[in-house]
Amino acid sequence: MIWTRLALDPVAADGLGGMPATSYQVSWQVATNERFADVVRAGAFTADPSAAHSVHVEVGGLRPGREYFYRFRTGQHLSRAGRALTTPAHGADVAALTMGVVSCSNFPAGYFTAYRRLAEDRPDLVLHLGDYQYEGGGNGTGRQHIGPETTTLAGYRQRHGQYKSDRDLQEAHAVAPWLAVWDDHEVDNNYAGDVPERVTEQPGFLARRAAAYRAYYENMPLRRTSVPRGPDLALYRRVAWGGLATFHMLDTRQYRSDQACGDGYKDCVDAADPARSLPGSAQEEWLLDGFRRSEARWDVLGQQVFFGRRDNDPGAATTVSMDAWDGYPASRQRITRGWVDAGVRNPVVLTGDVHAHWGADLRLEPGNLESPVVGSEFITSSITSGGNGYDKPDGLHPWAAWNPDLRFWTNLRGYLLTTVTPAAMTTDYRCVPVVTTPDAAAFTRATYVVEDEVPGLQEVAANPRRTRSAPPSDEQIIADTIKAES
Ligand SMILES: [Fe+2]
Known part of the structure; x- marks a missing residue:
């Protein structure tokens, strides 16, 4: 394509x-x-x-x-x-695949240097996990969106035109084929299905979604199977890279149940209702069916929102993001259980959305150390969203103190450079120290590996950096984390 x-x-x-x-x-x-x-x-x-x-x-x-x-x-x-x-032939032996994983490129938040550095790393494939562009109006640090908040076909098309004019982004498109799926900002912040962020925008929201989807199709390398029909666009799909890896590319926006308890970080009983689903029941079935038929060495879920558990409450209560899989625990459980029951050899979740690099072990019962690790999650930071970040020398988010599944974190901008072989999946957490000025050099903050049939992350190398801003207090880091995701 x-x-x-x-x-x-x-x-x-x-x-x-x-x-x-x-x-x-x-x-x-x-x-x-x-x-x-x-x-x-x-x-x-x-x-x-x-x-x-x-x-x-x-x-x-x-x-x-x-x-x-x-x-x-x-x-x-x-x-x-x-x-x-x-793509390699069906079932073919593949020695190695190198892929870039990216998300959250907000034009006014800074320069797309990370896209250029990714292109220089010359990956075979680029996975874009959403927030390719943002819907807001101007107001950046040096760079501005042209036009007001996008709500019309003309507005979304103009916005895509502005992003595609960026030289750094052009390099990333030119270097390798892309497998792109959207998140919310290609349409409207934190929308769910036909429910917009603000209730007052409900009338007419599907017309807005149709305009956004149409412009997205026009401006992305999507096949004819994704030609939009009104407010609907078939985006989720499977791509096999020979016998090495199967990519299950998910759409966690179009079909989701609305966020429970009014969204945000909540301790919310309603979230656990088994009738609720993040991918929607049809996509969930399609995914479970894909697990049952998989013959790949690695099964990769390319998707948007955090899969593992991140509890903001150190005590007995559970305060988690209603916008992520934590807000849809029954749906998550069906998927985790699904890959265990199907005997999926190496399930790995790739995630964007949260504007920080993270790494997580995935357990059958999230956060319970008695429960076996059954999968791994690599979460890519933003290209620019959040602006210049900071590093913390121990590479651990304050939440890791009571969320033992959280293995790595840094609040710097960047991308993942992941190499897949039959023996291992190795991820370099690539970072740029600054995005408000152009042309920063990239460096590898840490490297983690998942070995064949050994779920969970193993540290290979750590390379903490002193950045312009020192890490703030734990309380401030947590506040920053929640703010970045709202
Ligand atoms: Fe984002």
């Missing part, structure tokens, strides 16, 4: 990219080398104003497990080349 969009003025207020209201022929080429000396596939696509001149081409006839390069031409305009890898 190769993607581009024609735009003479990507941030035009009408969202149409400064393009005349006419169709254009776009030719495309796929080659085995960057100089296009050996073009193996070529064709043409009609870019239509009704789709904001976006171009989505599903290229057939390529060999599995190979590197290719692609580019587009229309009239005098020739695009840069993008690099792509085809």
Whole structure:
């Protein structure tokens, strides 16, 4: 699936990219080398104003497990080349896969340096776990969103145009194929299904969601199976990387039960109602079915919100995020139980949303040290959301004192660089010390590994950094954590 969009003025207020209201022929080429000396596939696509001149081409006839390069031409305009890898053949042995895992790129919060550093690491695949863009109006530290809060098709299209104009983000798109799923900010903060953040916005919310979904489809490398129909877009999907890994890419926004007890961090009995679901019952069934049929060495859940338990209350009460899996414990239990019952060899959850790097062990009964570890979770920080962060030398969040499943944390911006082999999944927590100025160097704050058939994280290396701001008190860290997620 190769993607581009024609735009003479990507941030035009009408969202149409400064393009005349006419169709254009776009030719495309796929080659085995960057100089296009050996073009193996070529064709043409009609870019239509009704789709904001976006171009989505599903290229057939390529060999599995190979590197290719692609580019587009229309009239005098020739695009840069993008690099792509085809998935390995069904069940094929794969020695290694290196992937970047990213989320939460808020333009006004800072420079997208982490995207550029990820591109320099040259991954085979990029997983974007949501909050690709943010819906709010201007007001940043040096960088501003153009236009007010996005609520219309023109507004969402213009916003995508602004993000796609960012040079650092362009590098990340060009270096590798992307598997992208959204979170909330592509539409509206903390929305759930057809329920917006603010009740007063309820009338008309589905029209807003339809506009956001349509612009998302137009601007992301999605297949025709994801063409939106009104306020609905089929986003969750499975992608196999040979016999090495199966990616179950989840959509935890479109079908979820509304957050219990009015959202936020709560001690909430209603949250445990087994009728409630985070993925929605159809997606939950689809996921459980995927576990039962899996033959992969690694089963990876690419999704949005924190899967493990994070209890904010050191005492007997349980105060957890109603927006994350903690707010849907029965749904989480069905999934954890599902992979245990299906004998899934190595379940690993990849997560975004929380604007900090975390690592967690997943137990059948979260937080109970008597209960076996049955899976692992790597959580990526934001590209920029939250602005410049801070590090804490011991790499532990204050919550780890009474949440023993929480194994690693740092409040710095960055991405995960994860290498998967048949023997192990190794994650480098890549960080940039600053995002309010451009071009910071990246460094690896810590490395954790999950070994084949040994669920849970093992520390390989730790590299704490003195950052501009020293870590604040535990109380302040907890306040910052909750604020970043609200
Ligand atoms: Fe976010």
